[in-house]
Amino acid sequence: MISFTCDYNEGAHPAILERLLATNFIQQPGYGADSFTASAKARIRECIGRPEAEVFLLTGGTQTNSTVIATMLRDYQGVVAATTGHIAVHEAGAVEYTGHKVLTIPQHQGKMKAEELKAYLEGYYADGSYDHMVFPGMVYISFPTEYGTLYSKAELSAIYDVCREYSLPLFVDGARLGYGLMSPACDVSIQELAGLCDVFTIGGTKVGALCGEAVVFPSGKAPEHFFTMVKQHGALLAKGRLLGVQFDTLFTDGLYFQIAQGAIDLAMQVKKLFLDKGYELFLDSPTNQQFILLTPAAAKALEGKVAYEVWEHLADGRAVVRFATSWATTQEHVSQLSALLP
Amino acid sequence: MISFTCDYNEGAHPAILERLLATNFIQQPGYGADSFTASAKARIRECIGRPEAEVFLLTGGTQTNSTVIATMLRDYQGVVAATTGHIAVHEAGAVEYTGHKVLTIPQHQGKMKAEELKAYLEGYYADGSYDHMVFPGMVYISFPTEYGTLYSKAELSAIYDVCREYSLPLFVDGARLGYGLMSPACDVSIQELAGLCDVFTIGGTKVGALCGEAVVFPSGKAPEHFFTMVKQHGALLAKGRLLGVQFDTLFTDGLYFQIAQGAIDLAMQVKKLFLDKGYELFLDSPTNQQFILLTPAAAKALEGKVAYEVWEHLADGRAVVRFATSWATTQEHVSQLSALLP
């Protein structure tokens, strides 16, 4: 049985495990004060072309999102997200647990629209009782989104313009950032992205690491004493070297992007496979998550041989399903899928 | 330069890294639903002799403590700890961040006394205005303590008796549990410990793992939907296999205890070394952390060659310092220390 269920089904890219082995007995201080972490941060700053950036390595996605959001908001503020935003749906209320509301606006294939964001903010301040409501305090988008879709450079810029007009920081959740940047449909570079937001994350967990997300403040304006709050919010590791070694490896010789490129190439093959065999897409995703309308016949053919994630059962018998590729997906996996798919 | 600064200066026990390599491409579901985690849990239940136990694997110490405490308390309750308890001092206010007060009682070389706990509880309920105060809702102790000391079985039993008299769950923070259990001074087994508390942790980070703490509810009474709250509190990993593989390895063929035994043997050598050379102990620790009163001459002799942690400078010129051994400490390290120490 092979699995396209998600992009965290395997361990880590072999280069990461090798590096963990090679560095295992080098004694280093804890809590991110190790030399591997220092090197990883330097490489990330270099990669995005911003020596002034501040970089932090945290354990996982949910804790990263809630830590970033909680530490950038004041008590009276909430975070604006699309209704399908990960923080709004699938993080067990971690943001609310820090005391902040997730303020939702409509989604379009997982994306918010700059004009709807602006209309929301205008409507908020036009409401005479706005100081009895939760103030919009920052904007959250994911890149790629939960549906695998991408914002174009123009869309990102338009959103960021609205944010700046209202003095709201823009937070880009890059849990799958690599898969977004390497998509043929992507017209924004990581350097450009760094200039179009106030904070973004570089997801490790889903792009070849065992765990870990890098939080990047491109202009160096991290919340004061962010380290202490990372610990307080549960996102710190004693052996920070585990995160340091991984990100240092991922950002050496472009491994992070190579890994992502491989997954994207195979995802495009998967998409073509389904289209060629006459399946309909639920939506046209340019990244590593492909959403297909699977027929009962296909489901039966794959049963026990190929795993994927079911999102929804439609009235016509078909199911909306997700096939995800990752750094660990192989050409062989795709060939097997091709052979099995009716 | 060699370091005795702490027990998280290196990576992981080689057996763990080998196992991570060996299992790397086995596809498994995320969030702890993998087979390695299942196996680890089974081994831990078997080790403590309690098939009814519930076991969870979390990322790190602070997040584990605050998750356990927050999920076992009601809003009106706080957690009772010794003034030197880790949660009371060195966790960046993570417990308070969940809304709960840490109620402190006196410490004696890091330990609380059953009679003082009882006096505190009696005094609390004797106070006519107690319902304007924070109710004691659970009791937290560390084993070993932050000073490396251990509760005897009689002391543990006495504390647990008080807890049961007042219907308070007892939580034993075992961040360094292995080093406690393998101490020559320890008269309690892990099976007995499991019967003397309501929840305890088995620390991985400081005993050979890259990261991870096992939370054990010996009688199986975990808070309802603990999984969801672990995610909400930031202590969950998407690749739960990372924790599963590690604890499965640690609890195969007694590796966890062997690792701890080695560190304890070397810690006893370190202690003897200092005593033989005429140094005074700050306190007599039976575990892997040794607290020494270091003379300026010794500090000078070790400078740049042996690292350790300084706790406090005394008026007489000496310093209270900590030498910690770990699973990674070698006989060679101790020999070098011996050679250098005046």
Next chain:
Amino acid sequence: MISFTCDYNEGAHPAILERLLATNFIQQPGYGADSFTASAKARIRECIGRPEAEVFLLTGGTQTNSTVIATMLRDYQGVVAATTGHIAVHEAGAVEYTGHKVLTIPQHQGKMKAEELKAYLEGYYADGSYDHMVFPGMVYISFPTEYGTLYSKAELSAIYDVCREYSLPLFVDGARLGYGLMSPACDVSIQELAGLCDVFTIGGTKVGALCGEAVVFPSGKAPEHFFTMVKQHGALLAKGRLLGVQFDTLFTDGLYFQIAQGAIDLAMQVKKLFLDKGYELFLDSPTNQQFILLTPAAAKALEGKVAYEVWEHLADGRAVVRFATSWATTQEHVSQLSALLP
């Protein structure tokens, strides 16, 4: 200038002030242990026909809602409300501040539908990843709603049936309860209401008191140590007598209901006035808040003479406005409005 802006524009019903004067120097213990509070609670229990009920008197609406919700939910749970629910919109994020998400479902003139509630709950538990989401932990409705509308007994029963099927407590926010119960459209008595929910409030502030809301647990199952949590959440008064005297007065000889009846009678006159003069209703409210589509001509005629609340400006020049009557509204006020309205 007379005001129909809201129902908290004046002080208190004269009987309340007289009673405060009469009792002013009677020495009584603080924090709700006074005899007035005891009497008020007894009267409320008698009024709803439930000797087993537990009653608490809190300072104001927002603090009451957030205290009730936070103390009845566990960390992993949120509260389900209509998108227009007061807690979802106009309480400054007070519920989220306690760590809990407000889970919204569609509103229909301010009301939720039992079948949509059920569909939401079914959908929630049908979602394979529900334990990564916020569990629905209770249901909140307002009676009357924020739009002045009322649930019929059948609607209430249907919602309560769904709640019981899913073991979710039902919380009825009665900030304007009196105005709901005294509406000609209301087919549920306070005794029946008490049997159709797990907790409800009797609003004092908007029905003749200076401040105060009574929280009623009809079956006596208040959260343990609710008193302490009321204090912790900021909803307690040292001089609990202020609340006790007010609710004791309101529930003596049916004053609470008489007050509400008077306001309802005048509200029906206001509605008729607008309809008779050809104005359109924004929605047909059977309670003390009337929502009218006001023409520019009318707005001009009332300017500087009659105050009301503007909710929204429509493209056709008209405005959605609210005229609210209260215990303090007089026949003279309505006559003036009638004389001025073109």
Next chain:
Amino acid sequence: MISFTCDYNEGAHPAILERLLATNFIQQPGYGADSFTASAKARIRECIGRPEAEVFLLTGGTQTNSTVIATMLRDYQGVVAATTGHIAVHEAGAVEYTGHKVLTIPQHQGKMKAEELKAYLEGYYADGSYDHMVFPGMVYISFPTEYGTLYSKAELSAIYDVCREYSLPLFVDGARLGYGLMSPACDVSIQELAGLCDVFTIGGTKVGALCGEAVVFPSGKAPEHFFTMVKQHGALLAKGRLLGVQFDTLFTDGLYFQIAQGAIDLAMQVKKLFLDKGYELFLDSPTNQQFILLTPAAAKALEGKVAYEVWEHLADGRAVVRFATSWATTQEHVSQLSALLP
């Protein structure tokens, strides 16, 4: 039976009730936008001689303390208080509920010492692991303290100097401020106090009001959107006029201070009474709370006739008790006590 139990045993000063009656039907907007509140704020600014001050009126003491503290701290900070500070002991963990630790230093008859505060702060920053701890973020003192004692101007200045050296705002809890300022032992005026802290409260509840505390930011630097956070934290009233009328009355023609002066005069009589009859003071309080060591004979003589608060029973049979006077205490009450006391 007469009661000296506390200073919130009666209703309100008659002048307040009269004013509530006189203003009852004047229509005014809610939430503190009324003219009475505006006038009260202006009078308080004038009283302290600071036109730039920002003033807010909140419902009660605990909610005021936790709102001020939570809104002035960042997530990584706690508030420093004496171990006997009200927020540290008797507020049901309301501060911790907002996520912040109360950091305690020793008390001396209820007061902290500037040099011990400084030593604490020095020790904190000298600790190499301070960023794993809770940062001291503000300092809280009460004036008078929970033991009725007062800081001298020199003591206040010394504490404020330390605060400024460490850039920590100083918060003075004046729940009984009037009784402090009118004490014969007080050498600081309200104008001077306003210059020796960053925020202070003027307690209404214990000095003649039905409820309410004024929060004063003498230099006008209230936290942004403080109003919204007051609502979020449960300390707002819809009928803000209730607080406005009361503080407007208290600060008209010096009523607040006259009320306090009366209580202080009687408290000094009570103290003299006990001393003249040979009773020992538990401590020598210069304000309206007198702490006496009461003999069993006296307790018996007063039983059923005079109420007071028992703090502690001593081994020698005596009890530490509190006799509190208030705005409502009369010469007749003191005479009765005198006649009954053996």
